[in-house]
Amino acid sequence: EAQVTQNPRYLITVTGKKLTVTCSQNMNHEYMSWYRQDPGLGLRQIYYSMNVEVTDKGDVPEGYKVSRKEKRNFPLILESPSPNQTSLYFCASSERDSYGYTFGSGTRLTVV
């Protein structure tokens, strides 16, 4: 089944403790993105990647890092999480610019 898989689905952590949210897609898509969803704000892009080793900042990149060493994986790294990063995070992938994204099921992160 074609899908984007994120792990974990739920995560509670403490301020300052580094964490990684994994994302993997099995569709051989070139484009991948990370979004965060907050009530009343819709989804905002954190980072995106056009291919292996090619990444760029989205609209809200502060406090996040990404890497794209393999085509299928696009992990999101929070080096020092803070409470304002409490949110619902989505990874997504796309074959082409005009195709629209396929989204993962989301990771609900709480930073206390």
Place this chain on the structure above:
Amino acid sequence: AQSVTQLGSHVSVSEGALVLLRCNYSSSVPPYLFWYVQYPNQGLQLLLKYTTGATLVKGINGFEAEFKKSETSFHLTKPSAHMSDAAEYFCAVRKSGGYNKLIFGAGTRLAVHP
């Protein structure tokens, strides 16, 4: 800068009634436009998209949307609402100058009552 405005954060309709969810966008270039649906505790699912060609696009689950350049709108409609349509709907526009960067509206939560 591109932006997307969804009028009405909450819309409530009766089962069998017309569904109309409004989306207006701003874009300095011909846009790619998308509608996504999010069911509770799930990711977003692509409903339909407009890239080029026919301005009336049909999507899944009986939804359709019409691209109106003069009105900078891309409203989503369905002739007859079903209880299973209750969800949150997001309109999005591809951001110019960046590959596959989508800008989303704030979302509209659709409630369907018997």
